Amino acid sequence: MKSYTFLSTIFLLFALFANTASFGQITPVKSAPDGGFMVYFKSGSAILDATAQKAIDAVLNTSKEGENISLEIYGHTDNTGNDEANIALSRRRGYAIWDYVMAKRKYDVKHGDIFMNGEFVPTIDNENEANRAKNRRVYVVIKKI
Numbered sequence: 001m002k003s004y005t006f007l008s009t010i011f012l013l014f015a016l017f018a019n020t021a022s023f024g025q026i027t028p029v030k031s032a033p034d035g036g037f038m039v040y041f042k043s044g045s046a047i048l049d050a051t052a053q054k055a056i057d058a059v060l061n062t063s064k065e066g067e068n069i070s071l072e073i074y075g076h077t078d079n080t081g082n083d084e085a086n087i088a089l090s091r092r093r094g095y096a097i098w099d100y101v102m103a104k105r106k107y108d109v110k111h112g113d114i115f116m117n118g119e120f121v122p123t124i125d126n127e128n129e130a131n132r133a134k135n136r137r138v139y140v141v142i143k144k145i
Contacts, residue, residue, distance in 0.1 A: 039055075039097060040136060040137050046089060056097070060101065060106070066106075068107075068144065069108070071111075074117060074138065075093040075094035075117060076118070076136070077118050087116050087118040093138045095114065097138050
């Protein structure tokens with residue numbers, strides 16, 4: 001399990017930096033090279049806003065209705081708050097995405113995993129608010145199976 005966590009962390013960091021031209025503007029969803037996407041959240045929140053929902057719909061619409069898919073969801077937080085609260089928040093963020101996709105009932109999700117990383121896998125240091133905003137995210141990979 002440790003090697004999987006380490007490898008997924010390395011891949012996640014590669015995906016984030018390989019597809020990021022500028023960190024100046026944070027968008028609700030940002031594509032990654034493996035077909036995954038990033039959803040950003042407000043501090044302390046697991047609410048999926050309308051802009052993020054539309055962007056997720058655009059990604060999901062690339063799959064055909066009834067198609068078998070698997071989901072990998074990686075929830076993250078900044079370092080504000082204690083470890084237990086951040087793990088719980090990353091879980092709620094992951095389930096916000098999961099619940100949204102499942103509510104669509106357009107896809108047959110054959111397999112799904114939600115990983116709760118809390119503050120332990122930052123993309124950048126948490127020294128200021130701009131950096132913390134980049135760490136409040138959920139990374140989602142949809143695979144056709």
